[in-house]
Amino acid sequence: MRFRRAWIVLALGLIGLAVALITGREMYYRLTYLLFAILLISAAWAWSSLYGLRLRRYTRAQRAQMGRVMDEQLAVKNTSWLPKLLVVVRDESSLPGHHASRVVHGLGASEESDWLVRTLCEERGEFRLGPVTISGNDPLGLFERQRAFPQTSRIVVYPAVLPVGNLPPPRGPLPGGDALRRRTHYITPNAAGVRDYVPGDSFARIHWASTARLNRLIVKEFELDPMSDVWIFLDMEHRVQATIKDDSVGLSGEENLQQSLQQRIQEFRLPPSTEEYAIAAAASVANAFIQQQYAVGLVAYGQRRELVQPDREKRQQIKLLETLAILHAEGEMPFSQVLNAEGSRLTRGTTAVVISPSTREDWAESALYLNGRGLRILAIVVDAASFGGPDGSTDLKDRLLTASIPAVIVRESEPLAETLNTLSVSPERAAPV
Numbered sequence: 001m002r003f004r005r006a007w008i009v010l011a012l013g014l015i016g017l018a019v020a021l022i023t024g025r026e027m028y029y030r031l032t033y034l035l036f037a038i039l040l041i042s043a044a045w046a047w048s049s050l051y052g053l054r055l056r057r058y059t060r061a062q063r064a065q066m067g068r069v070m071d072e073q074l075a076v077k078n079t080s081w082l083p084k085l086l087v088v089v090r091d092e093s094s095l096p097g098h099h100a101s102r103v104v105h106g107l108g109a110s111e112e113s114d115w116l117v118r119t120l121c122e123e124r125g126e127f128r129l130g131p132v133t134i135s136g137n138d139p140l141g142l143f144e145r146q147r148a149f150p151q152t153s154r155i156v157v158y159p160a161v162l163p164v165g166n167l168p169p170p171r172g173p174l175p176g177g178d179a180l181r182r183r184t185h186y187i188t189p190n191a192a193g194v195r196d197y198v199p200g201d202s203f204a205r206i207h208w209a210s211t212a213r214l215n216r217l218i219v220k221e222f223e224l225d226p227m228s229d230v231w232i233f234l235d236m237e238h239r240v241q242a243t244i245k246d247d248s249v250g251l252s253g254e255e256n257l258q259q260s261l262q263q264r265i266q267e268f269r270l271p272p273s274t275e276e277y278a279i280a281a282a283a284s285v286a287n288a289f290i291q292q293q294y295a296v297g298l299v300a301y302g303q304r305r306e307l308v309q310p311d312r313e314k315r316q317q318i319k320l321l322e323t324l325a326i327l328h329a330e331g332e333m334p335f336s337q338v339l340n341a342e343g344s345r346l347t348r349g350t351t352a353v354v355i356s357p358s359t360r361e362d363w364a365e366s367a368l369y370l371n372g373r374g375l376r377i378l379a380i381v382v383d384a385a386s387f388g389g390p391d392g393s394t395d396l397k398d399r400l401l402t403a404s405i406p407a408v409i410v411r412e413s414e415p416l417a418e419t420l421n422t423l424s425v426s427p428e429r430a431a432p433v
Helices: 006-023 024-047 206-215 253-258 261-265 274-289 312-326 337-341 362-372 395-404 416-425
Strands: 055-061 064-065 071-080 085-093 102-107 112-120 126-127 132-137 143-149 154-157 190-198 218-222 230-234 294-303 305-311 349-356 376-382 406-412
Touching: 006 024, 006 132, 024 143, 055 085, 055 132, 055 294, 071 085, 071 102, 102 112, 112 253, 112 261, 154 312, 230 337, 274 294, 274 312, 274 349, 274 406, 274 416, 294 312, 294 337, 305 312, 337 349, 337 362, 349 362, 362 376, 362 395, 376 395, 376 416, 395 406, 406 416
Parallel strands: 064 154, 230 294, 230 349, 349 376, 376 406
Antiparallel strands: 055 071, 071 112, 085 102, 085 132, 126 154, 132 143, 190 218, 294 305
């Protein structure tokens, strides 16, 4: 319990008591009694202001995505018979733009006040929801009591995933696209036959025609196809990144809150930095390949070496998004060294998607070397000049196209999804920039 104005009232009461003892006048005694009574009643009121209060908060999911809305429900319930005139709920979450604090008025006995907080996720990363502190005081504001709810939860905001539907298919290690005669628990385009259902089989594998004919559950069996793995190489060297610094005066906090949530969603754009565009491109390309049942892996040297082995299906998509969510451009190793060190371990027929904002020619030389070793290279060049960095991305793209490597340039002023979809254009037909 915090003392604020109570010290002044206590001092006045002591002064009144001293004067009453000196003068002996009844008025000063009554004034002293009144001041001490105010202190006692106010202290009891402040104590009762939080008695019987319960706080509940509920989040539908522990994961969110940039450009989308995260919903959280909070509720304060008064389980006592004493009404609460004023309860202040202060939330200390680290999620940017998450305003869950609230002032609750007139909470009667056994009543509950709840509210929904809708937050547009504008930054990726791992954030904390909570802790929460509730406070109450007496009507005169002499005492304030606080209670902390230290419980916290973790929420991960994934990078933006844009629709990419036309990516060049990876090359298979076998000529003619013949299936490998090897059973797999993955769902592939090559159905090898049917068998009886066993517990643990996915409902997506059920062959409904055979199930209806035989009057028991029948599932499809699949064979491993010759599709190669897809590796995404992401340049996270901090020296080659660029960011547009916005020195203009933005909306004030009150004006920003007055904007409708739908308007903010429609106006959402990626932060103007090569790091964010590169990570969004990596997440979008990975999602597109996984939806086509390809095994996708990731290599990036950011805060540390990030290596995600190739896999497919939904669990791999979540693993990649969680890795990209907390990845930042803090690496020291040049991208050419990353390609040389990690690319040398890949087998022929592997598809490597290289994403870099660097204007150095050495990483393009490394990509050409890997292409000569039999790897399929797809290049996404983030134009650092459009983010306030050095120029030279166009020359790198032309050099890659000359070697028949599909390549596109991502610019801050152009829609990222449309740019990534142009990777389907063959290098021979691509018009020079």
